[in-house]
Amino acid sequence: MSHLGSVCRTQRAGFEAPRVEEFIHFYYREGPMKPFLKWAGGKYRIVHRIKEQLPPGSRLVEPFVGSGAVFLNTDYPSYLLSDSNADLINLFQVLKEEGEYFVQYCRGYFIPASNREEEYYRLRFQFNRSRDRKEKAALFLYLNRHGYNGLCRYNAAGEFNTPFGRYVKPYFPEKEMIYYARKAQQAVFVCQDFRVAMVQAKPGDVVYCDPPYVPLSSTANFTEYSSGGFGLEEQIKLSELAARLAEKGVPVLISNHDTEFVRQIYRGAQLTSFKVRRFISCNGDGRNKAGEVLALFGG
Numbered sequence: 292m293s294h295l296g297s298v299c300r301t302q303r304a305g306f307e308a309p310r311v312e313e314f315i316h317f318y319y320r321e322g323p324m325k326p327f328l329k330w331a332g333g334k335y336r337i338v339h340r341i342k343e344q345l346p347p348g349s350r351l352v353e354p355f356v357g358s359g360a361v362f363l364n365t366d367y368p369s370y371l372l373s374d375s376n377a378d379l380i381n382l383f384q385v386l387k388e389e390g391e392y393f394v395q396y397c398r399g400y401f402i403p404a405s406n407r408e409e410e411y412y413r414l415r416f417q418f419n420r421s422r423d424r425k426e427k428a429a430l431f432l433y434l435n436r437h438g439y440n441g442l443c444r445y446n447a448a449g450e451f452n453t454p455f456g457r458y459v460k461p462y463f464p465e466k467e468m469i470y471y472a473r474k475a476q477q478a479v480f481v482c483q484d485f486r487v488a489m490v491q492a493k494p495g496d497v498v499y500c501d502p503p504y505v506p507l508s509s510t511a512n513f514t515e516y517s518s519g520g521f522g523l524e525e526q527i528k529l530s531e532l533a534a535r536l537a538e539k540g541v542p543v544l545i546s547n548h549d550t551e552f553v554r555q556i557y558r559g560a561q562l563t564s565f566k567v568r569r570f571i572s573c574n575g576d577g578r579n580k581a582g583e584v585l586a587l588f589g590g
């Protein structure tokens with residue numbers, strides 16, 4: 292069964308009538324469903340590989356949900372989706388609660404007058420000051436699509452500080468957001484550290500972890516996704532928690548770069564490796580093929 296039926300059934304009051312044709316078109320389109328956010332390390336392009344390795348279960352737990360590429364392209368009955376980035380989780384929660392009304396509210400920020408440098412910095416300042424959940428969520432989407440390279444960067448004070456992106460006409464991801472809002476009715480979104488998320492998994496669940504990558508070399512350290520880094524200590528802790536869950540009968544799949552360190556900490560897991568084309572350096576010719584590994588603990 293597809294999740295089409297369950298999403299329609301779980302529609303909340305406050306949603307407009309579903310545009311069924313559009314929804315069906317999206318569901319049966321060729322290729323994976325695209326997340327509405329640009330996100331570093333997004334798994335959209337390799338989601339088919341990940342799906343091959345994911346065992347069935349009654350709930351998928353994702354402690355590093357990011358833009359949600361795996362959530363969008365799998366069909367579990369329910370989801371526990373978390374991330375340490377509070378702005379990201381707030382956006383998903385507001386979108387889940389308000390659906391199309393929120394999507395139309397966001398549209399107001401995607402007008403030519405908002406795509407000017409001065410206005411970008413004014414709205415970025417407003418975002419950093421805002422205490423209003425809905426305004427903050429819409430501005431986070433605006434910054435994601437109008438900022439440089441979709442980068443999500445914060446200064447030491449926790450303020451968003453990505454510079455203006457200079458795009459001719461930033462794309463407003465209306466259809467992608469509507470799809471996300473509907474599928475989000477099957478999910479619970481929580482802002483929490485992976486150490487907390489991992490211990491919430493119970494037998495019957497499947498866990499998919501997409502932590503910030505282990506650096507390929509000491510000069511390619513791209514681990515700053517939100518304030519606070521993710522170092523080798525956290526990578527080791529994650530592998531230990533995965534092994535512990537597997538012992539309890541909860542399978543855990545982890546993605547990472549294929550390096551010696553990664554193979555060392557994931558020993559005992561079943562490994563699948565392949566090459567991925569990705570932009571990993573800042574210069575123009577940074578198009579490299581990096582080795583990617585999927586480690587299945589238990590399952």
Ligand SMILES: C[S@@+](CC[C@H](N)C(=O)[O-])C[C@H]1O[C@@H](n2cnc3c(N)ncnc32)[C@H](O)[C@@H]1O
Nearest residue numbers: 332333334355357358359360375484485501516
């Ligand atoms: C590689 S990205 C996930 C990408 C996601 N799979 C996708 O397709 O978009 C890593 C995520 O881990 C989150 N993160 C970083 N440190 C974390 C921590 N200590 N606990 C939970 N999440 C963390 C980041 O905010 C980021 O969204």
